[in-house]
Amino acid sequence: MRIKYFFSLFLILSTLFFRAQTIQLNSAENNIAEWERILSPKNNLVRDTTAFKNFLEPLRKRNSQSDKVLYNLLLANVHAKAYDRINSVSNRYYSRSIANAKKLDNKALEIWATLCYAEYFYNYRQVTEALPYFVAAIEKINQSDPAQILFPSESFTKIGFYLGTIGDNREAINYLKKALKYTNKNTAEFAKISDNLGAYYLELGDVVNARKNIEIASEVAKSVGDSVRYAKTLGNFGIIYERNHDYANAIKLLLQDIQISERFKAQQNTMFAYTVLARLYIANNQISEADSALKKADLIAKSKSYFKINELEILKLKLEIIYNQKTGGELAVRRRIGVLEDSLNKTDGIMPLNQANWMMQKRNYQQNIASTESELSKQSFIKNLIFVASGLLILLILFIIFNAKSREKLRQIQNDNKIKEYEKTKASNERKLAFASKTLDSQIDFLKEKNIQIQKLHLEIDKIKKSEVFSDDQDQRKLDNLLQSHLMTEENWRNFKNEFQREHSGFYDHLIQNFPEITDSNLRIILLQKLGFTNTEISGLLGITVDAVKKSKQRLKRKLGDKYDLLFQMIAVEN
Structure with missing residues (x-):
């Protein structure tokens, strides 16, 4: 494994250093075109060890600050490709490159070095680690003329x-539109x-713009011979069909995507396409085909440590198949999902993505505040x-306090009047019951009237609790006491039960x-239900919640078993 790494590193270093030797020696300070030519990623592998050895010493001895930035940046990129993961060597060279650019006070080089470091973290799924570097680059790039930066x-x-990636699709679209202005169309x-x-428009639900941009991408990719990109556009068209539940056409497009991606050994896109294909198969109830697609996607996902989030998505689809087929293996899948989620919470899982998004929004907010303050000259x-x-x-x-006190005084008077009115109504009802013949009908009327008063008191108490003006707890206590006095007391219950027993003895x-x-x-x-009282009315009279009434009935049903239906029939029979 180590031999393979060193061999890869050697080949990449040979390439870049060979290119750099032919260009670096002619580089000039503040020459953006020359820097872009040196940093161009379009280098062919060159197995020229002599060129590699001859290049190192002269480059290290140069006094040019810009050459130091480029030198460290090239080394950082080379080691990142060779290790194919986050590594301390690349970290060291990227940091040196940024530090040299700051020392040189060259914004163009600093922006590009910062973006390369940010993309390095992003490529290996360290989204929160990438955030501060992207933020730094965005702040500087927004203050710069695009013509004066490297590779706009x-x-x-x-x-x-x-x-x-972190979910800020609208801003992502804005930056990609800027990128298109500096990009040759036929590329x-x-x-x-x-x-x-197109993909970001689709995330926002804008299918029209999504389709339009994906169609453009498909045509350009086809015309310039970019087969892998063409395959990706087919996959994105498939996702659009998926949204319309046209699974047959979506599956057809994903199969074409996979065929092309596999032919050109585009592993990441192949993995993604197989995952989407499995999702489509599940939706179309083609479970065995879905299982086969997931196995192929999983094989690729496990080949790279930074494909964990893809593996997690694959495992969740596997769970759907297990539920559908009622097969075994759920425990093992769930355990692996737990392990992956714990790991991804430190890299590119939901929590880090949300955290990065929140931090980016916070930064935008703070920047807006700073921008507003700067306008005060x-x-x-x-x-x-x-x-x-x-x-x-x-x-x-002072006006608010005075106004609030006036409103509070008026509110207090209104509350006092309402409380007196409720007390008067209560006394009147009780007198009516005392003088009326104590029949069950009079009891029912009395309880109905009580229920009306209870509902009104509940509304008044809620108003006091929700009131934004200064409220007196004394008002609430008075209303609470009045509410309690309306509830069915033991004496009320005995009278009511006696009348019920007399008129409904059977x-x-x-x-x-x-x-x-x-x-x-x-x-x-x-007894109250027998007389036609609803759950809400019963809860009001007994001073309990509606849920408590329902739960009481449920417990009684479990206790009585089959006898509960007989009881319900008895209650429902008209007398």
Whole structure:
């Protein structure tokens, strides 16, 4: 494994250093075109060890600060490709490159070095680690003329892809649109940007713009011979069909995507396409085909440590198949999902993505505040503005306090009148019951009236709790006490039960004899329900919640078993 690494590193270093030797020696300070030529990623592998050895010493001895930036940046990129993961060597060279650019006070080099470091973290799924570098690059790039930065198209693209990954699709679209302005239309780069634009529009639910951009990407990719990008556009068209539940056409397009991606050994896209294909098969109830597609996707996902989030998605689809087929293996899949989720919470899982998005939004908010403050030009104007505003604020506070006190006084009078009115109504109802013949009908009327008063009192108490003005707890206590006095007391219950027993003796006797399991609290609910009181009315009269009434009935049903249906029939029978 180590031999393979060193061999790969040697080949890549040979390539870059060979290219750099032919260009670096002619580089000049502040020459953006020359720097772009040196840093161009379009280098062929060159197995020229002599060129590699001859290059190192002269380059290290140069006094040019810009050469130091480029040298460290090239080494960082080479080691990243060779290790194919986050590594301390690349970290060291990227940091040196950025530090040298800052020392040189060259914004163009600093932006590009920062973006390369940010993309390095992003490529290996360290989204939160990438965030501060993307933020630093965005702040500087927004203050710069695109003509004075390195690779404007690639710079805006890197930022756009990152913002899309953390879920800020609108900003991602803005940056990719900027990138298109500096990209030749008849290039693979133009196709890549347009394809991703379409994907971000699709995330926002804008199918029209999504289809339009993916179609452009597909045409350009085909015309310039970028087969892998063309395959990706087919996959994205498939996802559009998936949204419309046209699984047959979606599956057909994904199969074409996979065929091309496999032919050109585009592993990551092949894995993604197989995952989407499996999802489509599951939706189309083609379970065996879905299982086969997931196995192929999983094989690729396990080949790279930074494909964990893809493996997690694959495992979740496997769970769907297990549920569908009722096969074994669920425990093992769930354990692996748990391990992956714990691991991804430190890299590119949901939590880090959300955290990165939140931090980016916070940064935007802070930047907006800073921008607004910078518009206040003179310190004297700010002081005067603060003085005037403070005076107005004091007057406003005094007005609010005075107004609030006036409203509180009026509210107190209104509350007192309402409480007196409720007390008067309660006394009147009780007098009516006392003077009326104590029949069950009069009891029912009395309880109905009580229920109306209870509902009104509940509304008044809720108003006090929700009131934004200064409220007196004494009002609430008075209303609470009045509410308690309306609830069915033991004396009320005894009177009510006696009248019920007298007028519905058959029902009552049958109930007591045949249902000994019924408690006194059950009996209250049953008798009130027999007389037509709803759950809400019962809860009000007994001073309990509606849920408590329902749960009491449920417990009684479990206790009585089959006898509960007989009880329900008895309650439902008209007398």
